[in-house]
Amino acid sequence: MDAQLKELEEEIGKVPLIVQKWAKEDPALKDWVTEMDKHIWKDGKLSRQTKKIIAVCVAAALRDRHAVRAQAAGASNLGVDYDEMEEALRVTFLLAGMPAYTYGRTAIDDFMKK
Amino acid sequence: MDAQLKELEEEIGKVPLIVQKWAKEDPALKDWVTEMDKHIWKDGKLSRQTKKIIAVCVAAALRDRHAVRAQAAGASNLGVDYDEMEEALRVTFLLAGMPAYTYGRTAIDDFMKK
Amino acid sequence: MDAQLKELEEEIGKVPLIVQKWAKEDPALKDWVTEMDKHIWKDGKLSRQTKKIIAVCVAAALRDRHAVRAQAAGASNLGVDYDEMEEALRVTFLLAGMPAYTYGRTAIDDFMKK
Amino acid sequence: MDAQLKELEEEIGKVPLIVQKWAKEDPALKDWVTEMDKHIWKDGKLSRQTKKIIAVCVAAALRDRHAVRAQAAGASNLGVDYDEMEEALRVTFLLAGMPAYTYGRTAIDDFMKK
Amino acid sequence: MDAQLKELEEEIGKVPLIVQKWAKEDPALKDWVTEMDKHIWKDGKLSRQTKKIIAVCVAAALRDRHAVRAQAAGASNLGVDYDEMEEALRVTFLLAGMPAYTYGRTAIDDFMKK
């Protein structure tokens, strides 16, 4: 993993496999995506942890099995608090139904520590 | 609007029209939904404002025109910071594409103050 | 509107504009789609009315503004009972969140008689 | 499982794991959700069986693997007729495409008796 | 597999299991769907290969695990070029986010030859 990807890993908790593939196949694309990702995920008005909470909620609402697990793993690596995460998923429950909450809850129960 | 709904309005910034209809049509259903809503939206591990930010992001990811506008209006009433909200939507951009960001950005530009 | 489309109108309450366009542009495609549609929408194990209720619920869950209004109009033409339709949408509320119910409720309040 | 959850099981065929978790973690939330669920799923203008058919169709349209299987299992427990269920899924096919039908058909073939 | 289904297999690379079930359960429905499918998938203004590329992109955007794998397998059978397919998925990345690209990329890496 190159230096740019290592730095990204610190920001987001887990570098997607896709970005690692692009690093070999199309380094220019990898560069733009990596810089954009680092810029968006870093601490700003909102902390990295809060952004990760949002990401899990969005992935759960979309019933996206890949993303919800990847984001939950990233949240775990960044030290996101389990109870904050679970509380956030209740908003997803209201907006997208119990099954969306289920996607999120299953992922955090598999990848985060209570 | 009855006392229970007024209290809900303070928590979430804006009571959905649907809950107001249920208050007349099916008070028992209104009661459970209102109590559940108050419980989920109130300040807890996460603030009401952070929960509203999550709600806008989820609605934007779902390309839900009704919800994204209603949540943005609620965010405005709760005094959510525009720049925090916009930063959160960038996470939605990464997870659900530029058009999802567009749904959210359009709603907050129409309903929130910069 | 040709005889085949008139017959379809009786089954489904409202022929989609698209099928009418295909009738001119590609009659063979119109024929297969029309026959398939008639076959699926007609009274069978489930009545045409129950199928229309399902269609409104599915369109609402997908946050599909075009389909939810078209299906609600078709439901009205077929004499679907408003209260049955509203009760069905509560299932959509549980499965897909309050905003999905809102899509459906708005459409039936605009297109069906209480 | 407490008395309230047992009663819910009779209405819906299968209590979601999530509600059982909430029974321990947050009994008040469990209570509102359980009462709301019982109220919505019980025989009314539409039978419990018809509501379950709608639920499977909605979950299939959303490509929701968890929900479509859970609802199909619940449908089986409530004695929903396989042929009625399959006919309903054809409406989902029209509204949401062949792959949505596939989600539903796979679930009912795994969880219901022909 | 009957002659009609064999012909369809040549057009689309892989006949869905569902159509094969309908061939036994409801031959009339199978006939309309098969004719419609052959008509839509065949070489026209766009080649069969380009249509398959579109199908993979749409299934990936919908996070549809069944469809994205089935379409990727069909693309492989029709000799779709891997690099064209991957380039197309980048459009899905822009429109529907990195996780949508991931659904597509995973499917083509499992089912197509580089």
Added chain:
Amino acid sequence: MDAQLKELEEEIGKVPLIVQKWAKEDPALKDWVTEMDKHIWKDGKLSRQTKKIIAVCVAAALRDRHAVRAQAAGASNLGVDYDEMEEALRVTFLLAGMPAYTYGRTAIDDFMKK
């Protein structure tokens, strides 16, 4: 509009309003997104026109009213052939249902010349 955005306009037919806002608010983000967009939309294994066709199909499948109209307008500016576009949308019809086709067809009938 700066030089970079003008160049992007040539590739994609229409620069999203959002990118123009980012040009003022956050030039670094605008730069990465613009470079990534140019790279992905430019002629490659697939032509810019074919990529635009894919984009309309994906936006239609997602029932994304903003994106489907923006992409249809971009397709028109790039000289995409109406009949190719309509044929592509039939694949969306199969994968995501008639209402998804309707989203796409409505947009191209409003924004493209036959």
